[in-house]
Amino acid sequence: MSMDISALNARYGIPGEVSLTERDGGMIVLEVSNPHADASIALQGAHLMTWTPKGVPPVIWLSQDARLAPGKSIRGGVPVCWPWFGPHATEPAFPGHGFARTVPWELVEAERLANGASRLVLRLLQSDATRAQWPHPSELEIHMVVGPTLEIELVTRNTGSAPFTVGQALHTYFAVGDVRQVKVHGLDGCPYLDKVDGGARKHQSGPLTIAGEVDRIYLESTADCVIEDPVLERRIRIAKHGSASTVVWNPWTAKAAKMGDLGRDGYLHMLCVESANADSDVVEIAPGAEHRLWVRYAIEDPG
Secondary structure, three states, rough: OOOOHHHHHHOOOEEEOOEEEOOOHEEEEEEEOOOEEEEEOOOOEEEEEEEEOOOOOOEEEOOOOOOOOOOOOEEOOOEOOOOOOOOOOOOOOOOOOOOHHHEEEEEEEEEEOOOEEEEEEEEEEOHHHHHHHHHOOOOEEEEEEEEEEHHHHEEEEOOOOOOEOOOOOOOOOEOOOOHHHHHEEEEOOOOEEEEEHHHHEEEEEOOOEEEOOOEEEEOOOOOOOEEEEEEOOOOEEEEEEEEOOEEEEEOOHHHHHHHOOOOOOOHHHHHHHHHEEEEEHOEEEEEOOOEEEEEEEEEOOOO
């Protein structure tokens, strides 16, 4: 990714708060440190890698073996799945979960808010390669507010003359003390597709607990989800709108061992709870219209 770090910092840097640095492999990373939290965001994929509110353990999990490489997804953080979720419907050669998480984005805004939080706006850079996979005239931005809570908004605009349909997810890896001891609240009564069981349609009863591989798409899921974590003595509240499905994923032991970048026992310390529009919950966007998928992550005392 050819970018002038000095020029970017001159234009968007906020002294002592927001700066751009170059990491391994030439990856450009936004480093944020304000009175409320620290965060890091790779310009490739607009991929938020870390968010750590002051005085608490990290909330977003990044694998200790995560690799920063051009064109490769980063293990952990908040990958952006867009403009489809899972495999492409008709082109098996296209990348799973779309191309947004592995292509360059540009920083277009950075500002300090009145409460001391940092607001950032990034825009996907389109190319012949992206247009070959997604020929619809469109614009994709991600808006982030890094503060005592983390807000992320994925904004899809239809700039063409015909409607199109998108699938999407914020594939967030949350840091947990021991995934075998957490409970996920907010999914009770939701139907879900169990991908570990061949896509069988089931219904959730009570809180979700993790005792093996989990790969589920919860449909009709619009309520807040809460990750109850007794080991870290906290609750992570996931509020959202513009999302009708929730994906929960943990690869467990066998798949984790094959992945190569999850880290030793990494699967025990992460859980993906993804605010999504997936499977039958995809979104049609009319010409000239936009869709906003918004989330807010907040730490709460265990109560």
